Amino acid sequence: MTPSQAAKSANYRMEQSGSNPLYDGRYDDANPAATIAPPVQLYHPVFARFIDDVNNTALEIPGEVLVATADLMHKASGIYQDEDARKSKIRPALKKALSLDITNLVNDDRTSPDGGIMWTISKPEAALDHTVALAIKEEKRELGEGGCDPSTQASFSVQRYWVQHANNALRALCCCPTFLIAFAGPWISVLGAVFTDKCIPQRLTDFIWMGNGSVFNSHACRRVARVLYSLTRSLHELRRYYTTLPQTGPSTRFFPSPKEFQCPGSSTPVRFEYAEPLERDAGCVAFLCKTKEDNQSIVVKFAESYCSEAHAHLAAKGMAPQLLYCGPIDPSPGAPSYGGLKMIVMEYLEGKTVAQVEQHNLPGDFAVQLKKIIGVLHAGGFVFGDLRPPNIMVSKDKVKLIDFDWAGQMGIAQYPLHLSSRIVWPEGVGPLGKIEKAHDLAMLQALINPV
Structure with missing residues (x-):
């Protein structure tokens, strides 16, 4: 089934009691299975740095990020007639706040998340020219619409993305660190995911309110901007990681990164x-x-x-x-x-x-x-x-x-x-x-x- 179908409550419960669950801590109450995994930051330090940045109230946020975040919050506060109307407003605003392009992403089986932040690894000497998803985004017009949680759908989407045949070589080399962005109405959450012998998505933030709830909104805006700026910094770090990833040598897929x-x-x-x-x-x-x-x-x-x-x-x-x-x-x-x-x-x-x-x-x-x-x-x-x-x-x-x-x-x-x-x-x-x-x-x- 597609990620959007798998994320619906009844199907999600069935998936979590099956042979290939998400290791996100959730389980079928009638048929419990162990789905707790080591923290994703042990597999790649980019997630540890993101968590530090998000919690660092002294992190200096560029003025243009604050301004772009304020605009994004204003647009996220809107109640839209349909998903297309919302996406036409939200995607450009999110792109500006992150200073990174968000593009369409289509898998081999024609399933498609709501967007991805992509990076092309080009190494002519190794005959390598591969585009990798640094982040995958799933969004809903409002929280609860579509019968599933967008963070769960994003988790199924990253699993679907990395099992594609085109990603086999890269998946054999590393743990495939990827950020996930779950966006619903005026709520946003950031997750981190790795792919070892299993898919491990973990929530790095709660769902954060992005709406304009008060005339005094500067503190809330700075909080959201810190999350988005931290994500931008981490995505640039992830870009460097994939660019310099050795194409030969032992795999770093199955074990923590500290050595x-x-x-x-x-x-x-x-x-x-x-x-x-x-x-x-x-x-x-x-x-x-x-x-x-x-x-x-x-x-x-x-x-x-x-x-x-x-x-x-x-x-x-x-x-x-x-x-x-x-x-x-x-x-x-x-x-x-x-x-x-x-x-x-x-x-x-x-x-x-x-x-x-x-x-x-x-x-x-x-x-x-x-x-x-x-x-x-x-x-x-x-x-x-x-x-x-x-x-x-x-x-x-x-x-x-x-x-x-x-x-x-x-x-x-x-x-x-x-x-x-x-x-x-x-x-x-x-x-x-x-x-x-x-x-x-x-x-x-x-x-x-x-x-």
Whole structure:
């Protein structure tokens, strides 16, 4: 079915429970499937920079962009008789605000989004002359018209665009970073999308009101202008990326883009390549990697929070893998912040998690070792919070903790907002509640004395 048909509620629900869903976090309530994926900014820094710019109230916006945005907001406030009348006013105004041309785009199967911002990669030496969509736009006369959300339709449109035969070569080389613009009535939203082994569209802004709702409208105009100017800057960056993309060499399609870290006290970065994700789950953000200089196996993961102090405390006693790095994804000057995401690098352990080992194959002193580890952790003033089989490693009969995302100082560390309802948590555990020593001990007992 076409993207506009697939985006309608009943069809969207069916698509999300099928074999090729959008990994946008939505699912069929009657037939849930995992559709959460890693953040798109991990696959390409252009999205991280866009997010930084949008949130930077000190970003200097050119006067002509402010003027063009004010005109666009005025036109978006109109109530139009039909879509053609609206497009005739909105498209030129949006083009002027972005300082980029918006053209028609027709796929091989004759489906067509409402517009695209295109760029031609011309490399005569490589016999390459290919036009790529930097952005795809979908719009509605009013929000809710047509029976679908334009941001969902744009997501299906980018999926349809990149699976075309003409894009096979480019899709094999990279993750196909693309911006999506969803425009309905006086509302606009910007999304980012990548194509790995799946299509991952993610909303980078909410739907933002663009209408003239007050005689005092300067603040709202500056906010919208900042979004549009940030998008322009990011599209220029994306143009440079596609222009300089190597036509040979390893694909950058399936893994995050960060590929180096710097050990504390060293001035030389350690470069690495991704080998495979450590879990089959679509949302996996932990990877087995190989260092380029000496081909050593390491684990690289990404997290919003991580207690490096608790990890280092146990690692010093051989009760956790050695922690090699925990800090910003890219600490270089001028690099995007990645929304505060951290990169964590640790030694790779040969072995299996307790979740992968049959109970009768655990070391005979498993309970003794685990009790000692938790005792050492608590004695150091830390709590763990998530003492479950996937977070405990058995390596050469030695038990080690491997995940410190929730760990923290006793009396301070809190549980995250989202706790799985499929896990039986100890009494008193709840979203944003304090992680208590008693909770760790209760989970410890459940592990060593399973019912």
